[in-house]
Amino acid sequence: MPPARYRFLLINAFALPEEAGYGLRPSRGPKEARLMNHASLAPLLADVDWHLHDGALATHGNHPVETREEFAIVGVNRLKLVREACESGQYNAIVLLGGGDPGFEEAREIGRRHRIPVTSCAHAQMHLARLLGHRFTVMDISEAHNMHMAMLVRHYGFAPNCASIVNLNYPLPRPVLPNDRPLAAEKARHDRGERSEMVEAAVAAAEDAIENDGAEVFIIGCSAAYWLAPVLQARLAALGWEAPVLEGYRCAIEQAKTLVNLGLDVSGLAMPSDHPRRWRRKKYL
Amino acid sequence: MPPARYRFLLINAFALPEEAGYGLRPSRGPKEARLMNHASLAPLLADVDWHLHDGALATHGNHPVETREEFAIVGVNRLKLVREACESGQYNAIVLLGGGDPGFEEAREIGRRHRIPVTSCAHAQMHLARLLGHRFTVMDISEAHNMHMAMLVRHYGFAPNCASIVNLNYPLPRPVLPNDRPLAAEKARHDRGERSEMVEAAVAAAEDAIENDGAEVFIIGCSAAYWLAPVLQARLAALGWEAPVLEGYRCAIEQAKTLVNLGLDVSGLAMPSDHPRRWRRKKYL
Amino acid sequence: MPPARYRFLLINAFALPEEAGYGLRPSRGPKEARLMNHASLAPLLADVDWHLHDGALATHGNHPVETREEFAIVGVNRLKLVREACESGQYNAIVLLGGGDPGFEEAREIGRRHRIPVTSCAHAQMHLARLLGHRFTVMDISEAHNMHMAMLVRHYGFAPNCASIVNLNYPLPRPVLPNDRPLAAEKARHDRGERSEMVEAAVAAAEDAIENDGAEVFIIGCSAAYWLAPVLQARLAALGWEAPVLEGYRCAIEQAKTLVNLGLDVSGLAMPSDHPRRWRRKKYL
Amino acid sequence: MPPARYRFLLINAFALPEEAGYGLRPSRGPKEARLMNHASLAPLLADVDWHLHDGALATHGNHPVETREEFAIVGVNRLKLVREACESGQYNAIVLLGGGDPGFEEAREIGRRHRIPVTSCAHAQMHLARLLGHRFTVMDISEAHNMHMAMLVRHYGFAPNCASIVNLNYPLPRPVLPNDRPLAAEKARHDRGERSEMVEAAVAAAEDAIENDGAEVFIIGCSAAYWLAPVLQARLAALGWEAPVLEGYRCAIEQAKTLVNLGLDVSGLAMPSDHPRRWRRKKYL
């Protein structure tokens, strides 16, 4: 049997101390158990020789991230893992997991030094959404996370393509917030075949975005809500709306494959080295 | 041995009558011989069960296309082939060959009815270029073809990302034009290891685009010049410029794989059926 | 009496076989009877020596067009008529009838070779609407036609000026659609002085666009709904809204006059010949 | 003989005291003598019953206008003439002469109250230029006038269509400036069949704009340079460049005809009355 064409490291955004109880993902067991929504990813990973890193241990606190500061801290923490992975020679692409892309631009720069592509979930979703239609709506989960996504949309240059950013208002658990709307409980309810208010809210918000914002495609903000993607797409289809709903893991994995196949990572002119062979007198935007 | 995951039909933009002598591609022999630049595509096609259609016989004239009218005519001619391919059940994606994307939007709409993705060369290149950097320059070959590319850049919404569109001025042969700058002869010269003025012009123009237009990535307009991509990228690298140079076949093939893997074609809200189940009271741009 | 200054050929988008029964326009009788809404156009045509061509016989099917594919097919079919008209020496302008501008860009290119201006309905309406206010709303009739108009708005560069695109949902008749909302019946009702639900829906949607989308001007998408223009404008005026409502025939005819008077057609640099005297090293968007 | 369909008042931007010697136009004689470049306008005015007003006597000084302040002052001075013309019932359109559109927006608002269209030279040129191609270059005459034109381009929303604004640097005469580059002398030279450096500079700058800025159409800034339009277009054509060159009088006259024919002036929602019948809760840009 030939070696896999793809050798990927998937890196979670951060690892939380288990005892705090705010974890969103299992931190033990085989990689398949620790990778959220593994079942739906398995076909895409069938020809990939992949490892999963649980992420750098959080230094911002003991809870998931939503604020700018938290995203910045976990982003920087992840860079060390990216560099080690690049230097290990083991991988031909790195897939950054997590909805808010912490550390993505910097990781891409590191990858460039090694000619190894790095992909990330929000970025990959937006690029793919733009390919499927002119306007996408982001389904997201809290005020702070929504505004982080708004920043990413602008930062990546997709503002003209963003129909709206929905807040379903199921914020991630954190000490300061009474955990009375646990997103994980909604997923569990849905998985048991019970009615989830979060799913219902997402369907209603998506219909509203289709009818009132011009949404043609949906992407999802926080990775803790990625499980919604197939559910929402099926519900919309049942209502007669032919709207693709993306999530980040699948998009980031596929984008990594494309870059590996084409021998690309990022333009060295967009992310120059600190000792470039050539320099440009001027740059235009 | 398992069946190939990918079953693609590659369709050329048009077929010219052999006797006119304006053909750009061999029209006989095995598919590998008839597919331009097959050698560089072979690795990407290794896991694809692919067929090649030489394109509908040209009705606009006996020469390659460059004007709007010619693109429109060959575009419509190709739609019949797309529909037949969709209806045949043989393919899970269709890749439209040719630099100016004739018939692409309409073919995508047809594909949507069958849930079969259709990809095309300019469109795929622009999406990928945008992923690698903020600004790309199109390298192209003639006044009319250049303005066709300019129209596509705007039509697909990439104007803010287009640094410039270079005209190397090696127009395709046609009765009205003395064929004194044959592009094919340049390729032959280059393939023989001789100096090609077209290659030199491309290198000079690309350096100019990097230094004066803010180009970070290059794409190529006319498919008859796709052979330039690896040549130009290597020459730029030798000069110290780390600039990816894309061409359309590879990009369109890879985009097709991504869409197949993710079960996507195009948003049904962006390209509605003529008898949609639901309708929207308003649409926003 | 001096010869008329204007010698125009008006060309319908397509001609349907009479027996299918899907025709929107009379296909027999004098030109005045065959030109939709002739009464309101008569004053504009008083100083024009005009002919009417019923359009090329449809090859896409036996029903009006709404999809991308159908627009592309009838567009290409029309080009032959445009070329013949240009070559005939009989006309100093060509006016393309029909709401979705099939074949317009290509026809303009053909006209350029003969220095004969070609105008078209959506294009002419958008340019005029932009002159009267900053934002216009398109009133249109079906999901597919709406999205075609959305494409045209973007293609012509008017996205920043488009407040919204309304779908009144009176799709054109076609085999696949039960013809239970015939637009022609609405016009007949209105002409008889009876209440038309389509008119009422248009008034309500226009008020909504004024109050909620920032619409300052209205244009109409499908030419089968052009009769709405004066009706809607009068109804809005009666409600206190001073909003111009345009339709395409009048705008395209007047634009043609302007171009004839000024000796213009289209920039030869925007639509270069296939054997231009000069070429540009680069083009910027 | 029937009454003329068009009854236009053409109003100059301002009248200068004759004794100062800074006048650009004859202030005596029949209207034909006082209308700059009348010969080229005569065919367009053949079916127009027109009057010419020399403009309000200047209050900003005794010289032509170039600065923002000067444009504002003569703009306000002209409004009284516009109102009187509207109230006289004599005209069905008002054409504001002058390159920098002083008082245009306000005059349009006054016209709206009387349902009389008002057109102006820069505005009309830009709208027509946009119709002929995607990018236009403005040929203009001085630093201050250039920046006034830049402001108008942005104000009217044409910034994405403006390739560049050329300064030929033949500023209008004024006390503070030694009149050593008199524009009028250049015109005289050209009219006598002699070489004009201004014409040569315009040709060179236009070629540069075509080759380096992506210009597809040209318009002219200051009305004192409108005589350049046919000269420049012919020279470019002789060089092989098929570029339309517009000037303001012809464009503004033709735009007025279009508006008269279509019964339009400006959207009442864009320029509401001070006691509108209806009001909108919100407005979007």
Added chain:
Amino acid sequence: MPPARYRFLLINAFALPEEAGYGLRPSRGPKEARLMNHASLAPLLADVDWHLHDGALATHGNHPVETREEFAIVGVNRLKLVREACESGQYNAIVLLGGGDPGFEEAREIGRRHRIPVTSCAHAQMHLARLLGHRFTVMDISEAHNMHMAMLVRHYGFAPNCASIVNLNYPLPRPVLPNDRPLAAEKARHDRGERSEMVEAAVAAAEDAIENDGAEVFIIGCSAAYWLAPVLQARLAALGWEAPVLEGYRCAIEQAKTLVNLGLDVSGLAMPSDHPRRWRRKKYL
């Protein structure tokens, strides 16, 4: 005690004849009494040696301004005051009062000649609002004033940042309008601690803009409504919305201080003199 660092002249937009009874501001008494909302400005003026000019006597009529024409007339009237103030040598900055910025661009040009910064209320508010968030909503008072503000938003280049422009519909008094919704009465009511319907409408409209338009910051259009700023901000805060509400006087005063401190007024390249030392061959937008 050292001389004040700041020597400002504040100039009202216009002065109305007292007898007409349409005045919005006291025209007698000490400057503190004549400056609207002085109490809230006092801390900002503590280190300013300031004078107040009541504005040039109105020539457009005897009532406050709302239409384009009225703004243009009072704008030009104010320029004389600006020039005199600049020439007096008494001031190091000029603050133009009034919501619609009449005469601002021209006054800035005059100031440039003397290297004296001129600031104005709408302009200063928009710049500051943009600093605090990405999208602001303008709270304004009438159809005509709203559209004037819309023009300013576009003119200053802030259209992408403008979430919406609210019309509270409390138009300023004028002969043609029955004064049945006097804005001043609303302020009086609020000042007496009574319920003001205008305040209630503003709170409701602001909440709507936050929830439905993406507003992050508020600015106020007409200066007669500037008293609303602290009231609205407090009410929103009480509702849980952390939204800054700006008004123009404070912003224009602070902007003037910044410019004085940094020794800046406006770029001489953006507002060139009528006899500049250098000239540019071309200008890009």
Added chain:
Amino acid sequence: MPPARYRFLLINAFALPEEAGYGLRPSRGPKEARLMNHASLAPLLADVDWHLHDGALATHGNHPVETREEFAIVGVNRLKLVREACESGQYNAIVLLGGGDPGFEEAREIGRRHRIPVTSCAHAQMHLARLLGHRFTVMDISEAHNMHMAMLVRHYGFAPNCASIVNLNYPLPRPVLPNDRPLAAEKARHDRGERSEMVEAAVAAAEDAIENDGAEVFIIGCSAAYWLAPVLQARLAALGWEAPVLEGYRCAIEQAKTLVNLGLDVSGLAMPSDHPRRWRRKKYL
């Protein structure tokens, strides 16, 4: 003597270990000695009670930062200082020093929790530049730093206002780069009254940007080059160009004063808390 109105903490971007020898700033002595270009800042700080923090000790290496990764690391390191300063109650504003704004958005978010404004150098310069003219050019020092500035321009939404980004190519010292173009040596040369090639290059590049890119204002990228601002402005003035040249410290200090005076920091809707009192169903860009 009354307490100073302003109590600012100025925080450097990072502190380097002295022994490495790559430091750009003195790390010992009184605050005035440690603040770069203090002499030109002294007047602005005269009414400020200010402290200077040398920055968090670098963890990215022993040299100044230029790459994305380095900016991210020092940005996160600085956040702890910002939080401590906010919690100390000692300051009413925090001014982040350094050209590339490391940690700015996150610091602003922290400041918001304490209602303390945080300003930063690139951000403050761009806002002020936009106020002085429509287009600014950034003068910067190396490939990597230039692209970081390009990212900031886009991130802050100023792309339409950025004429160009100049690379003078005096990269900051780092182990991987032979320090043969030391920027500090250029400053020293200039300070001694000798000719600095860097100054000459800046003047030439600025003239080029004025004449060819439409630059109206200049800002400076890397804070190590801020000393250029007055030098460049004076040289341009001597050449006849009236172009303001900004630098970051002065702009950030003045912006902080404005925010303190107006009681503002950032919109709480743009940077929501992690436990906001209210939430929005949707957000628009």
